[in-house]
Amino acid sequence: MQTLTKTSPLILVVEDEPEMLELMEAYLRRDGFRTEHAMDGERALDLFRAAQPDLVLLDIQLPRLSGFDVLKTIRHKHLTPVIMVTARAEDLDKLLGLELGADDYVVKPFSPREVVARVKAVLRRTQQQTQSVIRLGLLEIDSNAMVARMDGLRLDLTPAEFRLLEYLARHPGRACSRAELLEASLPNSDALERVVDTHLKNLRRKLEQTGAVGMLETVRGVGYRLWLDH
CATH class of the missing domain: 1.10.10.10 (Winged helix-like DNA-binding domain superfamily/Winged helix DNA-binding domain)
Structure with missing residues (x-):
């Protein structure tokens, strides 16, 4: 397990299934990431504004506000990397068809290790893109x-x-x-x-x-x- 510091990347995990949420946070922290979490779309946006995460891991099917709406709101003013998580083929079709601005996506069921690898890859890519x-x-x-x-x-x-x-x-x-x-x-x-x-x-x-x-x-x-x- 890597040591977490104040400069470790902060990942906002937005997931309404408690077991999946706990598992993802455990794997991310083990790999040196700090985490915050939200279990509905409105709380996700509140935390996004307050915590200013380095990346958002965003489930599509959420109570109160869908992942699509959360992503649309984030993209209105921010370029923060977002990885969408979906369990339904029609959601994936919509995600790909609307070009909403997600940086990557994963489909349930998935390995937590795969998601951590995607997080690392997206952060590497976006950090390179933000160079002057x-x-x-x-x-x-x-x-x-x-x-x-x-x-x-x-x-x-x-x-x-x-x-x-x-x-x-x-x-x-x-x-x-x-x-x-x-x-x-x-x-x-x-x-x-x-x-x-x-x-x-x-x-x-x-x-x-x-x-x-x-x-x-x-x-x-x-x-x-x-x-x-x-």
């Missing part, structure tokens, strides 16, 4: 300097365009909704979602001028995503 310099193929983004380059050529971006590109690059391959992108580029703004379309039209044009044709893709009915094969 993002590199995706020929694209390089320096978040501190607010400079983006494609194949060494500096992109002349507005602040909103830069924030949109940075956000998409931190979620490569994932379809991001217009509402999500609006919050990322113009937080606390009263702008309409169609403003995102205008910014991304200009961003796509600037990317294509450097040869990155097709890198920024419109996902019909959802929003936009950034492909990795450039």
Whole structure:
């Protein structure tokens, strides 16, 4: 068992089955994670705001507020990694179909060791993505300097365009909704979602001028995503 410290990653476990909850917390703590837990969706959001966990392990079937609603609320303002837990095939279909922004998912029944391994993998991936310099193929983004380059050529971006590109690059391959992108580029703004379309039209044009044709893709009915094969 690893020693827990104040700097050990904090995992919020949201599960309404007491035995499963106790088991998951025991395995996580054994591997060096601190834990908090909630047994319904409303308590989960209260704890999320208060504890600011490093990752949320979130069951879908919860009393008072579903895991889908909890995830939607978290994603409105936060990029905290979330692993969804489901026992029903229709929930998995909905999770995959709606592109709600989960970082991973596991299906019951599962081995607690598998879940701990998923937690470690997601934390590694997201920690790499939050570094100040993002590199995706020929694209390089320096978040501190607010400079983006494609194949060494500096992109002349507005602040909103830069924030949109940075956000998409931190979620490569994932379809991001217009509402999500609006919050990322113009937080606390009263702008309409169609403003995102205008910014991304200009961003796509600037990317294509450097040869990155097709890198920024419109996902019909959802929003936009950034492909990795450039």
